[in-house]
Amino acid sequence: MARITLQNLAHSYLSHPRGEADFALKQMDHVWDDGGAYALLGSSGCGKTTLLNIISGLLRPSQGRVLFGDRDVTGEETAERNIAQVFQFPVVYDTMTVRDNLAFPLKNRRMDAAYVAGRVQHVARMIGMEDWLDRKAKGLTADAKQKISLGRGMVREDVNAILFDEPLTVIDPHMKWELRTQLKSLHREFGHTMIYVTHDQTEALTFADKVVVMYDGRVVQMGTPEELFEKPAHTFVGYFIGSPGMNLFDARIEGARAHLAGGAVELGRSYGSVAGRTQIGIRPEYAVLTRGEGIPVTIRRVEDVGRHRLVRAEAAGQALSIVVPEGMPVSADLTHVSFAQDRISVYADDWRVEGSAA
Amino acid sequence: MEKTVNQKAWFLVLPVLVIVAFSAIVPLMTVVNYSVNDTFGNNQFFWVGLEWFEEMVTSERLHDALGRQILFSAIILAIEVPLGIFIALNMPKKGFWGSVVLVLMALPLLIPFNVVGTIWQIFGRVDIGLLGHTLAAFGIDYNYTNDPLDAWITVIVMDVWHWTSLVALLAYAGLQSIPQAYYQAARIDQATRWAIFRYIELPKMQGVLLIAILLRFMDSFMIYTEPFVVTGGGPGNSTTFLSIDLVKMAVGQFDLGPAAAFSIMYFLVILLVSWVFYTVMTNLDREEAR
Numbered sequence: 001m002a003r004i005t006l007q008n009l010a011h012s013y014l015s016h017p018r019g020e021a022d023f024a025l026k027q028m029d030h031v032w033d034d035g036g037a038y039a040l041l042g043s044s045g046c047g048k049t050t051l052l053n054i055i056s057g058l059l060r061p062s063q064g065r066v067l068f069g070d071r072d073v074t075g076e077e078t079a080e081r082n083i084a085q086v087f088q089f090p091v092v093y094d095t096m097t098v099r100d101n102l103a104f105p106l107k108n109r110r111m112d113a114a115y116v117a118g119r120v121q122h123v124a125r126m127i128g129m130e131d132w133l134d135r136k137a138k139g140l141t142a143d144a145k146q147k148i149s150l151g152r153g154m155v156r157e158d159v160n161a162i163l164f165d166e167p168l169t170v171i172d173p174h175m176k177w178e179l180r181t182q183l184k185s186l187h188r189e190f191g192h193t194m195i196y197v198t199h200d201q202t203e204a205l206t207f208a209d210k211v212v213v214m215y216d217g218r219v220v221q222m223g224t225p226e227e228l229f230e231k232p233a234h235t236f237v238g239y240f241i242g243s244p245g246m247n248l249f250d251a252r253i254e255g256a257r258a259h260l261a262g263g264a265v266e267l268g269r270s271y272g273s274v275a276g277r278t279q280i281g282i283r284p285e286y287a288v289l290t291r292g293e294g295i296p297v298t299i300r301r302v303e304d305v306g307r308h309r310l311v312r313a314e315a316a317g318q319a320l321s322i323v324v325p326e327g328m329p330v331s332a333d334l335t336h337v338s339f340a341q342d343r344i345s346v347y348a349d350d351w352r353v354e355g356s357a358a
Numbered sequence: 359m360e361k362t363v364n365q366k367a368w369f370l371v372l373p374v375l376v377i378v379a380f381s382a383i384v385p386l387m388t389v390v391n392y393s394v395n396d397t398f399g400n401n402q403f404f405w406v407g408l409e410w411f412e413e414m415v416t417s418e419r420l421h422d423a424l425g426r427q428i429l430f431s432a433i434i435l436a437i438e439v440p441l442g443i444f445i446a447l448n449m450p451k452k453g454f455w456g457s458v459v460l461v462l463m464a465l466p467l468l469i470p471f472n473v474v475g476t477i478w479q480i481f482g483r484v485d486i487g488l489l490g491h492t493l494a495a496f497g498i499d500y501n502y503t504n505d506p507l508d509a510w511i512t513v514i515v516m517d518v519w520h521w522t523s524l525v526a527l528l529a530y531a532g533l534q535s536i537p538q539a540y541y542q543a544a545r546i547d548q549a550t551r552w553a554i555f556r557y558i559e560l561p562k563m564q565g566v567l568l569i570a571i572l573l574r575f576m577d578s579f580m581i582y583t584e585p586f587v588v589t590g591g592g593p594g595n596s597t598t599f600l601s602i603d604l605v606k607m608a609v610g611q612f613d614l615g616p617a618a619a620f621s622i623m624y625f626l627v628i629l630l631v632s633w634v635f636y637t638v639m640t641n642l643d644r645e646e647a648r
Contacts, residue, residue: 053542056546057545058542058545058546077545078545078546078548079545079548083546084546085542085543085546087539087542087543088539089537089539091537091539091540091542091543093557093558093561094557094561094562095557095561096557104547104549104557105546105547105548108547108548108549108550108553109548138561149543152543152547153546
């Protein structure tokens with residue numbers, strides 16, 4: 001087990017990349033602490049799988065280095081790196097029994113037979129396939145196959161890290177939850193570094209201690225689920241995390257005040273004058289409908305989503321979502337919206353700007 | 359809804375019936391007719407029952423030809439299938455060279471059978487052929503016209519040259535359909551090259567390989583033109599395979615009755631083997647779908 005460091009890393013699938021746009025992974029430095037449970041979150045095509053394959057050695061980066069602890073493994077084969085990886089779609093060895101499938105990574109490493117048998121039994125119990133061990137893997141359902149793939153990923157105890165590439169895509173929802181819990185307990189039990197790629201934020205937030213959000217080939221933020229929610233470092237994080245995502249308004253920033261199309265908003269902190277495309281962001285949870293305070297709003301629709309209601313509205317010429325707590329009536333005289341001052345984020349060219357005390 | 363009964367619909371089937379009758383049923387029935395009659399020409403037929411069949415089943419000549427035929431098919435399958443897989447595994451997967459190799463591989467398949475025969479007939483000649491002459495220059499006593507072993511080697515090498523491409527191309531198609539994730543998982547699991555072949559590639563190629571074996575078996579079991587052009591079935595009877603023997607019997611000796619009985623049994627053997635293959639393949643498919 002080791003800390004994984006990415007230095008100056010970048011990757012392009014073209015042999016002669018011309019500009020930054022040709023890179024699937026933009027230049028980055030990143031450290032994965034030993035024993036951390038990470039989720040790698042981002043929309044499809046943002047470079048998550050590329051990053052994962054570079055860590056496991058399936059892909060050689062165009063530039064930069066990969067370190068395990070202090071050892072440079074950039075040029076090393078997957079086998080030498082001793083890493084487990086589970087793929088999005090099930091990979092099983094059809095002609096083998098479930099037992100042989102689970103034992104395969106151990107047998108290839110010439111482990112002691114008694115140890116292999118014990119390990120296989122243990123993993124089979126974990127994925128709930130003890131009764132299936134002597135069946136051929138061929139002809140099993142997709143989620144049974146994926147459970148075998150997961151099992152093969154977890155069967156080695158001495159791995160440096162376990163990488164999961166959207167492993168639960170093909171699994172039934174109730175089984176998904178169970179397996180995720182299993183992965184968590186596995187993490188607690190063995191303390192492997194785990195990196196879990198997903199585009200499902202619930203999955204990411206429930207699995208990981210730290211969530212890494214990627215956007216367009218870059219890591220835009222790493223933090224606890226709470227940090228991502230409260231202080232999104234990039235507009236993409238604001239929009240991607242949360243349901244619905246953060247409301248963003250184009251605004252001109254002047255000191256401690258933001259000028260929107262519909263009026264001015266006090267920010268509570270001073271930002272001086274900010275260059276570039278400036279926006280302010282507010283979570284739907286922190287916007288409040290009022291009878292006159294704040295900026296004018298037009299309510300379009302009210303959705304009841306169970307625990308609270310969601311108001312779809314329009315303010316300053318832009319769509320806006322507001323979470324209305326249960327019990328608070330939504331009436332026609334609610335004509336304005338005000339934002340909780342200390343929850344407003346300011347962005348310049350999509351990146352968060354910190355203000356100073358006014 | 360009431361089902362409409364319209365007997366006129368039968369007329370729509372008529373064209374097909376006529377074509378199939380002329381292309382298959384009538385010729386086949388003619389053969390059946392010959393196989394149970396004796397004829398001296400002039401369309402005079404004498405009923406002999408199953409006599410020709412009895413004669414053919416016990417005929418040593420036919421047994422020898424069948425033995426040679428089975429040996430030939432077994433040898434070429436044993437060479438072409440592993441060799442084809444080996445070539446497919448080493449073919450470039452994509453890019454410029456991928457296309458070039460694909461076209462090169464397809465070339466032998468485009469050459470007409472009798473041309474293939476002629477090429478090898480000349481190629482192997484000791485006096486003017488590149489192969490025969492070169493071998494002679496090295497002091498190797500090679501002559502397919504009077505040495506049975508040399509004749510066999512020539513015919514087998516020719517068949518391998520002509521048809522290994524087919525196996526290779528089918529296996530190649532099978533290999534191309536394996537998702538990349540399998541190879542990645544194998545690398546993660548530290549599988550050896552052999553294990554990758556044994557547990558990933560071979561199982562995934564199973565379907566196409568069965569088709570390749572079926573095609574190569576049927577084709578080689580019916581082989582006629584190429585060995586006929588090269589050796590004419592000789593020296594002696596050493597390369598007289600079933601269909602060459604059949605043609606000798608029917609057209610050479612004009613023994614239409616025995617030849618017809620022979621044809622029918624020949625046909626039944628191929629039908630039987632094809633049926634076995636078909637059953638095996640559909641069973642595999644069903645297992646796959648489960």
